[in-house]
Amino acid sequence: MARIIVVTSGKGGVGKTTTSAAISMGLAKKGNKTVVIDFDVGLRNLDLIMGCERRVVYDIINVINGEATLNQALIKDKNCNLLSILPASQTRNKDALTLEGVEKILEELSKDFKYIVCDSPAGIETGAHLAMYFADDAFVVTNPEVSSVRDSDRMLGILSSKSRRAERGEEPIKEYLLLSRYSPERVKSGEMLSLEDVQDILSLHLLGVIPESKSVLTSSNAGMPVILDEKSDAGQAYDDIVARYLGENRPHRFIDDKSGFFRKLFGGK
């Protein structure tokens, strides 16, 4: 049986797709057969972040409608052969995504893969609901910013009441916090919510803090999940996150401001 992870946030633009791409690559690189599914029907972007946009032939809606088999729609990642991508449809109506269709796809993928990562669209509409409905674990991506924290809290309410696990009265979805676009410097100067502030409100199990990083943009420019940029701080942060999720005990990083006067003076990062 596969473990189903939903990457969610409620709010848009906080780093869900960046996170989905990075953690699915991280899980696969560590030897786990992994598939990442884009649930953002109508606005697909995971293919672009993963660098496989020109290899998309069939999508999840084609599979649901029986126009293609799952194997025809799955794209093997070019960097890691244990990773596959199931793209969203760009043209169809988002209502084409159905609960029964998604359930069938997840069941079939469960036979073959160890981890299924569901990249949720923003908002709380059909796509977001279906992305989280069957999940075992939820990675809640949050920015240290008021609207993002509020939306994350709303999302936590939805996870604990509207998921299949909740409806069946099973053990609830395991919820993890990924605090992204964090700037220790700005936290220190009091202009940004700290990890502690966010945790006082959400109180989740912290998987990791991802610092605000230039490499997120340069990686997406190139269509490479940022975790492959092993020298970058964001890449390392995601590597830590995957390792911690798999049970490794790694100390948290990127929380404190290390940029001293001299490092600032010489342009150190």
Added chain:
Amino acid sequence: MSLLDYFRTSKASSASLAKERLQILVAYERSSDKQPSYLPELQKELLAVIQKYVNVNKDAMTINLEQNDNRETLELNIVLPDAHPV
């Protein structure tokens, strides 16, 4: 307080203001999530009945449903005006 401290505290207020606003909002939204959906309608109807007899403002009434382990309490709070009869 030194001049330096003054700048520090004024800067620190932005994040702490954010946290304070969030804590209030999130607490409110969490509690209203747990309330049944008929509550606003009930409040409206109760208010209409009361307004037949007493001239109360609609802001002068609050309704709250609390759920404990084995007990539910419906709390109705109405601030009456100084002169009772309409």
